Amino acid sequence: MTINSPEGNQALQAILADPGLPCSSPTKAFWQEPPFPFPEPNESTQLPQQCDVVIIGSGIAGASVAYHLLQLNPGLSITILEARTATSGATGRNGGHIKDVPWNDYDEFVEAYGREAAKRFVRFKLAHLDAVTEAAKSMGIAEQCLVRRVDSATVNFSAERWPKVKEARERWLADFPELRSTWTMYEGEEEILRRFGIRGAVGCSIVPAGAIWPYRFVTGTMNVLSKKHPDFKLFTLTPVTSIASSGNSEQPYIVKTARGSISASHVVHCTNGHAAHLLPILRGKLFPFRGQMTAQAPPPTFPRVGHERSWSLRDKKRFDYMTQSPLSSGEIFIGGAEDGRLKEFGCTRDDELNPIALDHLSKVIAKDFEGGEGTRVVEKWTGIMGMSLDDLPWVGRIPEEVSGRRREGEASEWIAAGFCGNGMVSAWLSGKAIAEMIVGGEDAVGEWFPKQMLACTMERLNKMDPEAYTKARLM
Numbered sequence: 064m065t066i067n068s069p070e071g072n073q074a075l076q077a078i079l080a081d082p083g084l085p086c087s088s089p090t091k092a093f094w095q096e097p098p099f100p101f102p103e104p105n106e107s108t109q110l111p112q113q114c115d116v117v118i119i120g121s122g123i124a125g126a127s128v129a130y131h132l133l134q135l136n137p138g139l140s141i142t143i144l145e146a147r148t149a150t151s152g153a154t155g156r157n158g159g160h161i162k163d164v165p166w167n168d169y170d171e172f173v174e175a176y177g178r179e180a181a182k183r184f185v186r187f188k189l190a191h192l193d194a195v196t197e198a199a200k201s202m203g204i205a206e207q208c209l210v211r212r213v214d215s216a217t218v219n220f221s222a223e224r225w226p227k228v229k230e231a232r233e234r235w236l237a238d239f240p241e242l243r244s245t246w247t248m249y250e251g252e253e254e255i256l257r258r259f260g261i262r263g264a265v266g267c268s269i270v271p272a273g274a275i276w277p278y279r280f281v282t283g284t285m286n287v288l289s290k291k292h293p294d295f296k297l298f299t300l301t302p303v304t305s306i307a308s309s310g311n312s313e314q315p316y317i318v319k320t321a322r323g324s325i326s327a328s329h330v331v332h333c334t335n336g337h338a339a340h341l342l343p344i345l346r347g348k349l350f351p352f353r354g355q356m357t358a359q360a361p362p363p364t365f366p367r368v369g370h371e372r373s374w375s376l377r378d379k380k381r382f383d384y385m386t387q388s389p390l391s392s393g394e395i396f397i398g399g400a401e402d403g404r405l406k407e408f409g410c411t412r413d414d415e416l417n418p419i420a421l422d423h424l425s426k427v428i429a430k431d432f433e434g435g436e437g438t439r440v441v442e443k444w445t446g447i448m449g450m451s452l453d454d455l456p457w458v459g460r461i462p463e464e465v466s467g468r469r470r471e472g473e474a475s476e477w478i479a480a481g482f483c484g485n486g487m488v489s490a491w492l493s494g495k496a497i498a499e500m501i502v503g504g505e506d507a508v509g510e511w512f513p514k515q516m517l518a519c520t521m522e523r524l525n526k527m528d529p530e531a532y533t534k535a536r537l538m
């Protein structure tokens with residue numbers, strides 16, 4: 064397939080397109096039932112005329128910005144504007160896996176940004192499990208969102224791929240020798256069948272990871288904030304349609320929505336795959352990508368190990384990720400795909416299912432797991448990720464040449480978006496970094512944050528070539 068083939072050209076045009084607003088009637092995700100009953104202004108409530116910070120998007124990134132801002136300065140007035148119901152984007156529709164497999168892209172990051180920057184990025188991602196767990200505990204919502212530590216089996220079925228994975232893992236461990244004893248590895252079909260009940264695998268790395276009910280974590284966070292801070296507000300069913308300059312140096316931004324406008328000193332774009340709708344210069348650089356998820360009921364004899372185990376399943380073409388409820392019901396949450404990914408480039412239709420991926424996911428457990436026969440899909444839904452051409456999120460101040468709007472003093476637009484399908488290990492602390500920068504200025508953010516790698520700059524944008532990116536994925 065080439066870039067000039069109908070499929071290649073279609074994929075390229077799709078990533079260059081305006082992602083628009085999220086669709087209004089998304090598929091029903093298991094996680095969002097029952098909807099969280101927190102107090103929110105109803106549809107007829109007027110938007111405030113002004114506030115200190117407007118956050119666009121009520122996913123994990125938006126909630127984290129609000130949470131950390133209010134920790135730093137409890138007096139701030141903050142309004143989250145959400146196009147649909149609360150946390151109805153990727154965060155309310157994902158796999159619930161807090162897992163990073165750092166060697167997958169470590170070599171590329173070392174080459175592009177240097178060893179120290181790449182190491183800092185790894186530490187940043189790995190810090191998420193503790194940060195999310197601590198935040199959930201401190202708000203008293205750890206039990207409701209079922210946050211837990213797991214040993215995640217990262218299973219490889221490709222004899223051709225496995226030696227390369229092992230080499231990349233070794234190079235990564237050479238830079239993180241202190242992790243060698245806990246990041247273990249097993250090889251051989253029999254050994255993996257015996258230990259993990261998985262058939263036909265070549266190798267398996269154990270990755271210390273976590274699992275969570277993300278919708279409950281994020282809606283729980285916003286509930287706690289709204290009870291504690293009268294000037295924290297969430298407006299759902301309020302799509303932001305544009306942003307204009309006000310000419311007023313105190314509140315230089317007017318955020319326009321379908322139900323009125325609001326002036327603000329700071330605007331934070333937490334719109335993930337839809338970011339390029341309000342920031343057109345990002346089109347073709349940060350684009351939506353649709354993923355398919357299922358919740359499946361295992362037969363009574365299938366092991367209930369969700370309190371301590373999760374899985375990723377890979378071969379040359381497929382990438383599936385799987386967690387299990389720690390409750391006795393033992394539902395399995397599995398997402399991923401084998402083929403047909405190109406069609407999902409640029410796709411924002413989370414109101415439709417992906418039949419190819421769905422067919423694959425409905426067969427995986429019976430095929431790969433001992434005792435998996437009889438597992439049945441009980442819920443199926445899609446969700447929209449935000450992909451970035453350099454596989455890194457965008458986190459920082461938005462320069463004037465990117466927004467097309469003038470800045471006034473420290474008042475700014477900011478972005479935390481494009482989490483490339485890994486938001487559970489990158490969005491929460493990105494929100495913390497944005498909060499530190501809004502309150503203390505760009506230099507105030509701690510050394511822990513990989514600021515240079517994730518910054519929103521024209522230099523980074525100009526390096527990105529959507530055609531080359533698409534071509535590489537057609538091979």
Ligand SMILES: Cc1cc2nc3c(=O)[nH]c(=O)nc-3n(C[C@H](O)[C@H](O)[C@H](O)COP(=O)(O)OP(=O)(O)OC[C@H]3O[C@@H](n4cnc5c(N)ncnc54)[C@H](O)[C@@H]3O)c2cc1C
Nearest residue numbers: 120122123124146152153154157158160303354446486487
């Ligand atoms: C199927 C699937 C499975 C995944 N599995 C995992 C996983 O297991 N582990 C992991 O780490 N990551 C996973 N991810 C990725 C992860 O869910 C995301 O990276 C993360 O949730 C992004 O959070 P966010 O707050 O940036 O975006 P979102 O949760 O998408 O929130 C953005 C919000 O902005 C709103 N919005 C957009 N435009 C506007 C507008 N103009 N006005 C108002 N509101 C607007 C949207 O409605 C949405 O609610 C998965 C994603 C999907 C789709």
